[in-house]
Amino acid sequence: MSLSFTSNEMMTIAAARALRNEDVCFVGIGAPSAACNLARLTHAPHITLIYESGTIGTRPNVLPLSIGDGELCDTALTTVSVPEMFRYWLQGGRITVGFLGGAQIDRFANLNTTVVGDYHQPKVRLPGGGGAPEIATNCGEIFITMAMGKRAFVEKLPFITSMGHGVTGRERRALGVKSKGPTRLITDLCVFEPDAETKEMKIVSIHQGVTREQIAENCGWAPSYAAHVGETPPPTAQELEVLRDIQARTKAAHAA
Amino acid sequence: MAAFMDMAAAIEDNVRNGDQVAMEGFTHLIPFAAGHEVIRQHKKELTLIRMTPDLIYDQMIGMGCARKLVFSWGGNPGVGSTHRIRDAVENGWPNKLEIEEHSHAAMANAFEAGAANLPFAMLRGYIGVDLPKVNPKIKSITCPYTGEQLATVPALRPDVGIVHGLRADREGNVLFEGIVGCQKEVILASKRTIVTVEEVVDDFGPRSPNAVILPHWTIGAIVVVPGGAHPSYAQGYYKRDNSFYIAWDKISRERDTFLAWMNENVMSKTAAAFAVHGKK
Numbered sequence: 348m349s350l351s352f353t354s355n356e357m358m359t360i361a362a363a364r365a366l367r368n369e370d371v372c373f374v375g376i377g378a379p380s381a382a383c384n385l386a387r388l389t390h391a392p393h394i395t396l397i398y399e400s401g402t403i404g405t406r407p408n409v410l411p412l413s414i415g416d417g418e419l420c421d422t423a424l425t426t427v428s429v430p431e432m433f434r435y436w437l438q439g440g441r442i443t444v445g446f447l448g449g450a451q452i453d454r455f456a457n458l459n460t461t462v463v464g465d466y467h468q469p470k471v472r473l474p475g476g477g478g479a480p481e482i483a484t485n486c487g488e489i490f491i492t493m494a495m496g497k498r499a500f501v502e503k504l505p506f507i508t509s510m511g512h513g514v515t516g517r518e519r520r521a522l523g524v525k526s527k528g529p530t531r532l533i534t535d536l537c538v539f540e541p542d543a544e545t546k547e548m549k550i551v552s553i554h555q556g557v558t559r560e561q562i563a564e565n566c567g568w569a570p571s572y573a574a575h576v577g578e579t580p581p582p583t584a585q586e587l588e589v590l591r592d593i594q595a596r597t598k599a600a601h602a603a
Numbered sequence: 604m605a606a607f608m609d610m611a612a613a614i615e616d617n618v619r620n621g622d623q624v625a626m627e628g629f630t631h632l633i634p635f636a637a638g639h640e641v642i643r644q645h646k647k648e649l650t651l652i653r654m655t656p657d658l659i660y661d662q663m664i665g666m667g668c669a670r671k672l673v674f675s676w677g678g679n680p681g682v683g684s685t686h687r688i689r690d691a692v693e694n695g696w697p698n699k700l701e702i703e704e705h706s707h708a709a710m711a712n713a714f715e716a717g718a719a720n721l722p723f724a725m726l727r728g729y730i731g732v733d734l735p736k737v738n739p740k741i742k743s744i745t746c747p748y749t750g751e752q753l754a755t756v757p758a759l760r761p762d763v764g765i766v767h768g769l770r771a772d773r774e775g776n777v778l779f780e781g782i783v784g785c786q787k788e789v790i791l792a793s794k795r796t797i798v799t800v801e802e803v804v805d806d807f808g809p810r811s812p813n814a815v816i817l818p819h820w821t822i823g824a825i826v827v828v829p830g831g832a833h834p835s836y837a838q839g840y841y842k843r844d845n846s847f848y849i850a851w852d853k854i855s856r857e858r859d860t861f862l863a864w865m866n867e868n869v870m871s872k873t874a875a876a877f878a879v880h881g882k883k
Contacts, residue, residue, distance in 0.1 A: 480706040
């Protein structure tokens, strides 16, 4: 029996599966937050979720709209100040995974959330980096989740807000950064991982029913494929149920 | 020594045209009532400093209070753009807005350096990114012990720091709980300070010996404004009004709907209008 699901649900579920029970995860708002809480409510009940507002070990019953909703503090093990969060916990090297989203990404998983067009004469002014520039280098590794599209997956970023593997794939080592950087990019169509040598993000699995032509149409560069490309296991009934439940609770709570 | 004042007098006495003003509160405890009073008093040419400008600076910038914005993430959290800030940056409406952009880590460190009476903050940050190319204040220093290159930013020492706390006692000591952001750092870093609170109590009652309390002698003016953080929130008093944050997207998208909302809800009101949100 096959279940029906949306590409967005597949993306969130595939992203959640990347997380482990023993991870200490710095959670970005939006798609990453949904994936991290889905992981906590399914296969990784002991995962530690940290939001940059200072909440450590939080277990929200509904997804937060902002990074600092009261729900995060009410259900946290402890809440620290924002300077302490960035200094002791992030810069201190206590975070195993940073989970980011973005507006634009390139083949080396550098992210732009700052500006489209010239910085000083912007075509579109985006929100900016927030915690991302330091999350990208101070966490053990980085997972990224973003829906594909030609405006989002671009050949060249107008602005690098946070570093992935750099513009040539060699910048992390050259700059003395010891953390791994982006090790997984989970999209609505497929999953990418970096090539061991070149660090270019390569497709390692394709979601059920998605074609290589569809991926090419939604990517601003010619994507590379790993030697062995699998099919992403489709969502299980339990994953879909838990995800839909938390999204329904969230919608009701935010409309109230 | 903290003086209990009304909102209009506190802003009049402390905020001057051209000042650097930091109104902090990381999602929680954002001092909206104070921001509205600054708008009503037509303060101009301010340098507005906040990690997340949020709706409060969207409103102040849209009403022409600011010459410059110092920030690290400028959106409507979970919703989308802050349209008035975008209109100012992209189109110069209602006036040109200079921006000085940082990362969260750098701004949090810069407030802390200000509180610690240091000239600059140092962090392992801004590695491999473009912000240092467009913000000349981001520099670097070589560690004298290891030779490592570290990023630096100047300490933030605002002319005026404004935050919202939960409650004051009769002496003017103020208690903060929940997401405490950089409330303490901003007050200790600023030359003049205003703290708005939900209520005044005779005694804080049972509390952790490590509770976050700013002593009365660190605070200039205290203003009692129940509901004064709405649509942000006050832990234990009222929740974040997420439906208003969602509604703001439509209100603020066009100049005329924005101005109509501001005239109806800010210009023709006083700080007392926040009381309706302040009930537990």
